[in-house]
Amino acid sequence: MTPRNPLDLRKFVAPEFICGSGALQLAGRYAHNFGMKQVLLVTDPGVRAAGWAGAVGESLTEAGVSFTVFDSVSVNPRSRQVMSGMEVYRSEECNGIVAVGGGSAMDCAKGIGIASSNMRDILTFEGVDRVPVPAPPLICIPTTAGSSADVSQFAIITDEERKRKIAIISKTLVPDISLLDPEPLTTMSRELTLDTGMDALCHAIEAYVSNASSPMTDMHALEAIRLIHDALPAVILEPEDLNLRFSTLLASLHAGLAFSNASLGAVHAMAHSLGGAYDLAHGRCNALLLEHVIPANYEAASEQYDRIGAIIGPVQGERTPPAEGIAAFRRSLGITGTLASVGVGEDAIQTLARRAYADPCMVTNPRRLTCEDIERIYAYAL
Numbered sequence: 001m002t003p004r005n006p007l008d009l010r011k012f013v014a015p016e017f018i019c020g021s022g023a024l025q026l027a028g029r030y031a032h033n034f035g036m037k038q039v040l041l042v043t044d045p046g047v048r049a050a051g052w053a054g055a056v057g058e059s060l061t062e063a064g065v066s067f068t069v070f071d072s073v074s075v076n077p078r079s080r081q082v083m084s085g086m087e088v089y090r091s092e093e094c095n096g097i098v099a100v101g102g103g104s105a106m107d108c109a110k111g112i113g114i115a116s117s118n119m120r121d122i123l124t125f126e127g128v129d130r131v132p133v134p135a136p137p138l139i140c141i142p143t144t145a146g147s148s149a150d151v152s153q154f155a156i157i158t159d160e161e162r163k164r165k166i167a168i169i170s171k172t173l174v175p176d177i178s179l180l181d182p183e184p185l186t187t188m189s190r191e192l193t194l195d196t197g198m199d200a201l202c203h204a205i206e207a208y209v210s211n212a213s214s215p216m217t218d219m220h221a222l223e224a225i226r227l228i229h230d231a232l233p234a235v236i237l238e239p240e241d242l243n244l245r246f247s248t249l250l251a252s253l254h255a256g257l258a259f260s261n262a263s264l265g266a267v268h269a270m271a272h273s274l275g276g277a278y279d280l281a282h283g284r285c286n287a288l289l290l291e292h293v294i295p296a297n298y299e300a301a302s303e304q305y306d307r308i309g310a311i312i313g314p315v316q317g318e319r320t321p322p323a324e325g326i327a328a329f330r331r332s333l334g335i336t337g338t339l340a341s342v343g344v345g346e347d348a349i350q351t352l353a354r355r356a357y358a359d360p361c362m363v364t365n366p367r368r369l370t371c372e373d374i375e376r377i378y379a380y381a382l
């Protein structure tokens, strides 16, 4: 590969964020500071049932800010959900958005914001820098540690008609403030903790080997890998430990700062294609693909992969380090499936590969993969 030059010009975009216990309770104060009078509170039924949307609502009420709850958000948020959220935003005459939830609620909130300010269908923004009018103010409160939608300039929306995910990448999608509180993470299931944790690991690894990486993103990516490697196995055993939950949240923050600015690669391009076609959990798709992408990319970023191997633990095996170490890490967490075990058939591979090839995340993969290369990786992961 072409050697990276640390002097190459790079831009780094990040929102304001506040981390620590009780950050969630600052939602009302910040909504008031942003001049929000009527808020669209975007969440999902699970987060609402766990009480976190209610806690944010109380904070808004205490600050004298009115709100309307919109919780018609599913895993892998759909374009129709975004457009119905936009209808509610307009009919309730909202002037700001507060998102409390995982990547799905936050991505849906971002979509509602840009669809409202531009009065356009959400699917028309697909690609890089295609949002002309900035969104209204957005406050994010993540309840998972992985998507990093609360700091990133990405939103992933499912086009349900065509059963595919679209990636919208724009500086206008960076939230105005992110409130990072470890407490909402304590109600996550073991499965959600693992899937979102593996998503964060993929963000960090893909950002680190990305051909748009920089010294600034490298620093965040490596710290994220180290934190996930240490904290994810521990938090599964002690799910209510706030210090461990906070370590996973910090890991997600570091990974988000890295990938939002260095972008991603083949794992995400292939996971988007899979998630769109089969409506699978995004983090699980990444977890099942990561170790199979590394051997295809290794020669193009061997120095970076070896450094990752030194953290995750290279294991002597048949596959390229650190693919073996990552496979062992995944198995140690109890993630044992394959693509076939989640319902993917061999006959789907060609279509999946074609869509992954066209995904914007593929542009920053360290090696230019052909459709045939991608088909082979899917086949290994079956």
Ligand SMILES: [Fe+2]
Pocket: 147, 199, 203, 268, 282
């Ligand atoms: Fe992701």
